[in-house]
Amino acid sequence: xxxxxxxxxxxxxxxxxxxxxxxxxxxxxxxxxxxxxxxxxxxxxxxxxxxxxxxxxxxxxxxxxxxxxxxxxxxxxxxxxxxxxxxxxxxxxxxxxxxxxxxxxxxxxx
Amino acid sequence: xxxxxxxxxxxxxxxxxxxxxxxxxxxxxxxxxxxxxxxxxxxxxxxxxxxxxxxxxxxxxxxxxxxxxxxxxxxxxxxxxxxxxxxxxxxxxxxxxxxxxxxxxxxxxxxxxxxxxxxxxxxxxxxxxxxxxxxxxxxxxxxxxxxxxxxxxxxxxxxxxxxxxxxxxxxxxxxxxxxxxxxxxxxxxxxxxxxxxxxxxxxxxxxxxxxxxxxxxxxxxxxxxxxxxxxxxxxxxxxxxxxxxxxxxxxxxxxxxxxxxxxxxxxxxxxxxxxxxxxxxxxxxxxxxxxxxxxxxxxxxxxxxxxxxxxxxxxxxxxxxxxxxxxxxxxxxxxxxxxxxxxxxxxxxxxxxxxxxxxxxxxxxxxxxxxxxxxxxxxxxxxxxxxxxxxxxxxxxx
Numbered sequence: 001x002x003x004x005x006x007x008x009x010x011x012x013x014x015x016x017x018x019x020x021x022x023x024x025x026x027x028x029x030x031x032x033x034x035x036x037x038x039x040x041x042x043x044x045x046x047x048x049x050x051x052x053x054x055x056x057x058x059x060x061x062x063x064x065x066x067x068x069x070x071x072x073x074x075x076x077x078x079x080x081x082x083x084x085x086x087x088x089x090x091x092x093x094x095x096x097x098x099x100x101x102x103x104x105x106x107x108x109x110x
Numbered sequence: 111x112x113x114x115x116x117x118x119x120x121x122x123x124x125x126x127x128x129x130x131x132x133x134x135x136x137x138x139x140x141x142x143x144x145x146x147x148x149x150x151x152x153x154x155x156x157x158x159x160x161x162x163x164x165x166x167x168x169x170x171x172x173x174x175x176x177x178x179x180x181x182x183x184x185x186x187x188x189x190x191x192x193x194x195x196x197x198x199x200x201x202x203x204x205x206x207x208x209x210x211x212x213x214x215x216x217x218x219x220x221x222x223x224x225x226x227x228x229x230x231x232x233x234x235x236x237x238x239x240x241x242x243x244x245x246x247x248x249x250x251x252x253x254x255x256x257x258x259x260x261x262x263x264x265x266x267x268x269x270x271x272x273x274x275x276x277x278x279x280x281x282x283x284x285x286x287x288x289x290x291x292x293x294x295x296x297x298x299x300x301x302x303x304x305x306x307x308x309x310x311x312x313x314x315x316x317x318x319x320x321x322x323x324x325x326x327x328x329x330x331x332x333x334x335x336x337x338x339x340x341x342x343x344x345x346x347x348x349x350x351x352x353x354x355x356x357x358x359x360x361x362x363x364x365x366x367x368x369x370x371x372x373x374x375x376x377x378x379x380x381x382x383x384x385x386x387x388x389x390x391x392x393x394x395x396x397x398x399x400x401x402x403x404x405x406x407x408x409x410x411x412x413x414x415x416x417x418x419x420x421x422x423x424x425x426x427x428x429x430x431x432x433x434x435x436x437x438x439x440x441x442x443x444x445x446x447x448x449x450x451x452x453x454x455x456x457x458x459x460x461x462x463x464x465x466x467x468x469x470x471x472x473x474x475x476x477x478x479x480x481x482x483x484x485x486x487x488x489x490x491x492x493x494x495x496x497x498x499x500x501x502x503x504x505x506x507x508x
Contacts, residue, residue: 002251004250083251083253084251084252084253085203085250085251085252085253086252086253086255088250089203104250106249106250106251
């Protein structure tokens with residue numbers, strides 16, 4: 001098994017998680033079960049606070065906001081174990097996305 | 111070859127080694143010396159195969175819907191593993207250019223230098239891109255897996271590009287002594303036929319097959335008995351393969367009726383218009399220009415713009431075309447592409463500007479690597495120079 005980070009990017013809503021439709025929340029809750037069905041395993045998973053809460057450090061200068069400004073903000077990430085990239089992508093596809101996408105990145109392993 | 115004793119079996123074994131290689135490489139990473147790995151594997155495969163000659167045949171696998179092929183004996187006898195490998199290698203997790211380059215290198219055996227020429231980049235750049243793609247295959251564990259039928263459409267454009275580049279690399283070899291590398295042309299044509307069996311209703315698949323058929327129909331007349339290049343205008347049209355041209359024409363008509371206006375259908379339409387003209391002079395040049403305009407809209411490519419300039423010369427005269435070629439030269443995206451100075455030289459020659467033509471022929475000769483083309487360009491250069499030599503300063507900054 002290889003490990004992949006699945007990075008979730010979403011267009012942010014003013015109220016953050018509170019603005020998410022219940023069916024999307026429900027779909028998120030089902031993700032672990034879908035991952036198991038697909039033969040993968042979640043190693044760890046996190047959702048981040050809205051990007052307005054982010055603080056960046058660049059060359060010792062501390063600034064308000066995310067490191068990279070974009071339409072879609074990093075909303076959360078999880079680490080999975082999968083056989084190969086195709087399986088990891090299949091898992092990435094079950095993450096409910098309203099207006100953004102996911103990025104799948106292999107992790108460096110020993 | 112030495113072990114297998116005959117080309118057919120040797121090819122099969124190499125092919126089989128590719129299958130094994132891709133599986134092993136996806137699992138363990140790409141070996142330090144892939145060529146040696148393949149040779150060793152192929153030799154071992156050949157020994158196995160000689161012991162059990164029927165095994166390879168039994169292991170053949172069709173991409174999709176095998177029942178659809180069972181009735182078709184002709185399809186069963188073609189090496190379909192290769193097409194499935196092309197689809198496998200064109201994985202969407204790789205950049206489009208990397209998909210095509212890697213497939214040409216690993217599956218079709220085209221050299222990195224020739225692939226670089228096809229993409230108009232340096233060999234170093236192309237080698238770096240291929241290395242990067244291999245690294246991603248290993249790091250991200252892109253699996254060796256024949257794609258499911260529903261995955262084929264998203265990979266189709268890359269597969270069409272692979273087959274087309276394989277064909278063009280064989281049709282006019284980017285380097286070497288012969289103008290045509292028949293084995294690459296034939297392999298590309300086989301792949302195009304198999305693809306047509308697999309996806310019969312895709313207009314671009316029809317277009318690609320038509321393009322290959324029509325262009326290859328002129329194979330026998332593109333060089334003379336001594337291997338010298340013969341231009342389209344001077345080729346003996348009675349020697350062209352009229353069956354192939356008619357088949358190509360029918361495919362183009364079908365594709366256009368099905369609403370196909372993609373780059374392969376349009377290129378095939380252009381090739382068919384050339385092939386069905388009674389003489390070069392009697393070609394329907396205005397119609398040709400219309401097709402080139404459509405192709406330019408469907409496919410932004412400086413090579414298309416250069417070919418369109420050749421047609422423009424036939425409609426509006428060489429001076430109009432020369433202005434277009436000068437603009438392309440200024441843009442710089444065709445630097446190192448020997449057809450640019452070759453076209454420019456021909457236009458200058460037709461305008462009676464012989465010394466400038468001689469310079470441009472020299473520039474083309476210097477960048478061309480195919481011996482048949484170089485001989486042609488050298489002869490044209492000498493002819494132009496006899497009417498007005500290319501001075502050292504004239505060519506230098508040109």
